Amino acid sequence: MTPAVQRVGMKLACLCGTCKNTVGDCPMLMCHYSMPAREQIAKLQEASVSDAEIIKTIVREQGVQALASPPTEGFSLLAWVMPFAAIALGLLFLSWFIKRQRAHAPAAEVDPRVLERYHDQIEKDTARLDQ
Amino acid sequence: MENIGALAILLAFCLAVYAAVASVAGKLFKKPFLGASGERAVYAVWILLTVASGILVYSLMKGDFRLAYVAEHSNQGMRGIYKFTAWWGGQEGSLLLWSWLLSSYSVVAVFTNRRKLRNMMPYVTGILMTTEAFFLMLVTFVASPFQVLMAGRGIVDAGDGSGLSPLLQYWTMVAHPPMLYLGYVGFTVPFAFAMASLITRQPGDGWIHTTRRWAIVTWLFQSTGILLGAGWAYAVLGWGGYWGWDPVENASFLPWLTGTAFLHSVMMQEKKGMMKVWNIILVSATFFLCIFGTMLTRSGLVSSVHAFAQSDIGNYFIGFLAVGIAAVAILLLNRLDFLKSEASLEGVVSRESSFLFNNLVLLASCFAVLWGTLFPVISEWVTGDKISVDAPFYNRVMVPIGLFLMFLTGVGPLIAWRRSSLESLRRAFLAPTIAGAALMAVLAAFGVWQHPYALISFGLCMFVAATIVIEFWKGATAIRAKDGTNLALSMVELTHRNTRRYGGYLVHMGIVVLFIGFTGSAFNKNRTVEVAPGDSFQIGRYQIALANSQDGENSNYIWRKITLNVKKEGAAIATLTPERRFYKASQESTTEVAIRRRLREDLYLNYAGVSKDSQKAVIQAFVFPLVSCIWCGYWVLLFGTLICLIPPKVRLQYPKTEVVGIARKHAVET
Numbered sequence: 064m065t066p067a068v069q070r071v072g073m074k075l076a077c078l079c080g081t082c083k084n085t086v087g088d089c090p091m092l093m094c095h096y097s098m099p100a101r102e103q104i105a106k107l108q109e110a111s112v113s114d115a116e117i118i119k120t121i122v123r124e125q126g127v128q129a130l131a132s133p134p135t136e137g138f139s140l141l142a143w144v145m146p147f148a149a150i151a152l153g154l155l156f157l158s159w160f161i162k163r164q165r166a167h168a169p170a171a172e173v174d175p176r177v178l179e180r181y182h183d184q185i186e187k188d189t190a191r192l193d194q
Numbered sequence: 195m196e197n198i199g200a201l202a203i204l205l206a207f208c209l210a211v212y213a214a215v216a217s218v219a220g221k222l223f224k225k226p227f228l229g230a231s232g233e234r235a236v237y238a239v240w241i242l243l244t245v246a247s248g249i250l251v252y253s254l255m256k257g258d259f260r261l262a263y264v265a266e267h268s269n270q271g272m273r274g275i276y277k278f279t280a281w282w283g284g285q286e287g288s289l290l291l292w293s294w295l296l297s298s299y300s301v302v303a304v305f306t307n308r309r310k311l312r313n314m315m316p317y318v319t320g321i322l323m324t325t326e327a328f329f330l331m332l333v334t335f336v337a338s339p340f341q342v343l344m345a346g347r348g349i350v351d352a353g354d355g356s357g358l359s360p361l362l363q364y365w366t367m368v369a370h371p372p373m374l375y376l377g378y379v380g381f382t383v384p385f386a387f388a389m390a391s392l393i394t395r396q397p398g399d400g401w402i403h404t405t406r407r408w409a410i411v412t413w414l415f416q417s418t419g420i421l422l423g424a425g426w427a428y429a430v431l432g433w434g435g436y437w438g439w440d441p442v443e444n445a446s447f448l449p450w451l452t453g454t455a456f457l458h459s460v461m462m463q464e465k466k467g468m469m470k471v472w473n474i475i476l477v478s479a480t481f482f483l484c485i486f487g488t489m490l491t492r493s494g495l496v497s498s499v500h501a502f503a504q505s506d507i508g509n510y511f512i513g514f515l516a517v518g519i520a521a522v523a524i525l526l527l528n529r530l531d532f533l534k535s536e537a538s539l540e541g542v543v544s545r546e547s548s549f550l551f552n553n554l555v556l557l558a559s560c561f562a563v564l565w566g567t568l569f570p571v572i573s574e575w576v577t578g579d580k581i582s583v584d585a586p587f588y589n590r591v592m593v594p595i596g597l598f599l600m601f602l603t604g605v606g607p608l609i610a611w612r613r614s615s616l617e618s619l620r621r622a623f624l625a626p627t628i629a630g631a632a633l634m635a636v637l638a639a640f641g642v643w644q645h646p647y648a649l650i651s652f653g654l655c656m657f658v659a660a661t662i663v664i665e666f667w668k669g670a671t672a673i674r675a676k677d678g679t680n681l682a683l684s685m686v687e688l689t690h691r692n693t694r695r696y697g698g699y700l701v702h703m704g705i706v707v708l709f710i711g712f713t714g715s716a717f718n719k720n721r722t723v724e725v726a727p728g729d730s731f732q733i734g735r736y737q738i739a740l741a742n743s744q745d746g747e748n749s750n751y752i753w754r755k756i757t758l759n760v761k762k763e764g765a766a767i768a769t770l771t772p773e774r775r776f777y778k779a780s781q782e783s784t785t786e787v788a789i790r791r792r793l794r795e796d797l798y799l800n801y802a803g804v805s806k807d808s809q810k811a812v813i814q815a816f817v818f819p820l821v822s823c824i825w826c827g828y829w830v831l832l833f834g835t836l837i838c839l840i841p842p843k844v845r846l847q848y849p850k851t852e853v854v855g856i857a858r859k860h861a862v863e864t
Contacts, residue, residue: 083439
């Protein structure tokens with residue numbers, strides 16, 4: 064397999080049904096899907112077809128499942144967006160939660176700067192104890 | 195014999211139902227004898243399931259090919275150990291193993307608490323036995339391992355069986371499924387205690403203290419099961435992969451993530467009385483994800499090479515999950531008043547906040563994996579199009595999340611409880627940051643900048659490792675100064691004083707080593723060649739020559755080995771003998787790879803077949819840098835987890851923030 068074939072193959076799923084690899088890294092020597100797919104990619108490359116066009120051709124033949132990962136358009140875009148949207152939502156919730164918790168924290172009756180100084184002093188003393 | 199086995203399972207099912215009903219009824223109607231008989235029924239269930247399991251194992255070992263299960267999953271030529279492992283090699287047997295493990299856990303939980311927690315235990319028994327009854331219902335009525343082969347009205351003896359899949363005839367497969375099941379099943383116990391605590395409105399954190407060790411041990415079993423599975427894939431599948439983001443692999447990873455979040459989050463409840471609702475949600479999510487994972491392996495919901503034969507068993511699991519989740523949600527909503535926090539978050543930059551972030555990222559990882567696993571099903575349902583969600587998707591989504599998690603692993607222990615000042619942060623972060631940045635600079639100079647994720651990962655690993663080493667160093671030097679002992683003894687003393695904290699740091703170190711192993715995959719090399727005897731080829735620093743080939747046969751399979759002499763920089767360093775096997779019963783061929791394992795890199799040789807003209811051997815050669823760190827990381831993780839389980843020398847009392855004045859007023863209002 065040439066690096067050029069591997070480059071395109073890495074974007075295509077091996078649909079042999081027994082592995083979850085890509086056409087570019089499927090290790091099965093006699094794989095009934097990856098081997099012909101690699102030959103097809105090589106032939107198209109010899110005919111100066113671009114990577115994007117090769118992928119389009121294979122997707123036209125095999126369906127969108129030929130792609131190793133969901134396309135970034137239409138409904139499949141959700142596959143990419145949702146994990147990060149979940150993190151963003153989690154962060155929003157967390158900031159709301161922290162704000163709410165802080166609002167309910169015991170009110171300091173002394174100047175915060177004084178408190179801060181005491182905290183620093185305690186930490187320095189503790190660090191000294193550790194040494 | 196099989197009738198006794200089937201009867202034992204049926205009786206166990208009836209007794210599990212009785213135990214669940216009697217223990218709860220005894221409590222509700224104040225009839226202690228009912229509760230006591232319910233608890234005794236738990237022991238009876240275990241005895242009956244041990245008998246049933248014993249009969250199945252005996253049938254497998256003896257080769258009773260009248261039983262469909264024995265005929266499908268074993269054969270005469272298999273080695274004894276693999277005949278034994280056929281117990282969990284198929285759907286029916288593995289469900290029996292699940293049930294037996296749960297009954298064993300239940301016996302331990304009931305026995306160790308026979309004089310404690312009398313208010314909660316009836317409900318704990320009820321929940322454990324309800325889950326047990328569900329699985330026994332499946333084993334009794336849906337997937338019995340004691341079905342006999344029938345022809346018309348007569349029982350047929352198949353004479354021999356089709357054998358366990360050759361891929362499963364490998365030593366890690368002996369331990370991988372039981373370990374994973376011990377993890378899956380084990381989380382039922384903390385879940386049962388959590389629910390019982392909610393039902394009985396137990397004051398304090400009793401359920402957490404009672405189940406802390408359960409949760410840690412269960413988590414360790416899950417980790418061990420996952421790593422054994424990875425080890426099996428690495429050594430058996432012939433391409434050196436240890437994780438392929440297969441749906442069934444993902445199913446084992448999901449409860450591990452929520453379980454890890456739970457183990458961190460309970461510290462907030464123990465030390466600060468916070469996150470009570472969250473901990474209930476986490477322990478419930480972990481339990482339900484264990485059930486979900488069990489379902490995913492058996493239902494055919496998603497396609498996987500690891501799944502058992504497809505069946506309609508998934509519908510029962512969906513029913514159980516739906517009822518269970520609804521019941522927990524209702525109970526939780528009903529008990530919200532009982533789960534109020536006893537303290538508030540005092541500083542944004544605090545250990546508490548870092549735990550919150552840690553939980554967020556672990557849960558986000560869990561969601562991302564679950565989403566990727568189910569998205570093909572969702573997409574097909576919504577659009578009608580089948581799509582593939584393979585490794586490239588997970589690598590792009592999970593690698594940044596994993597790196598952020600690694601960053602938090604380093605940051606968390608550096609931040610003080612309640613709040614940290616900027617000065618203390620600067621002091622704590624300076625050395626680890628310099629160490630991480632220095633390593634990144636050195637690696638970048640050696641060309642690693644071409645792999646930015648790998649560069650960041652190595653830098654973060656160094657950062658986290660430095661934080662851990664500094665923590666040990668500071669503590670040990672303080673003890674050495676006071677007691678005058680040497681540094682090694684001081685470290686032992688330090689760890690013994692607070693086993694949970696320092697054991698936890700060791701677990702983190704194990705994760706660091708694991709990450710180093712994962713990162714090494716960015717530098718993998720591979721080459722496929724056809725060679726005749728006497729020919730040689732080069733991969734990486736190795737020159738490999740084919741010496742000869744040998745053939746042979748035993749009762750189970752036909753084999754052919756090739757001998758490969760390996761040289762490095764002209765010097766002979768090893769002789770490796772990869773092998774191909776053809777299993778007679780299943781008519782399947784497999785490869786037995788030869789691996790030269792070293793800490794720096796593994797040389798991995800697979801005898802993949804013969805050339806079209808049958809004159810040459812086809813060899814796939816791989817070099818996997820740092821992959822041994824994955825297995826070493828596991829041992830460090832195991833060691834750290836075992837330390838966590840040792841009782842500390844100094845019994846720690848966690849003073850909780852007292853809720854007073856304005857805060858108390860707010861707490862009451864909310």
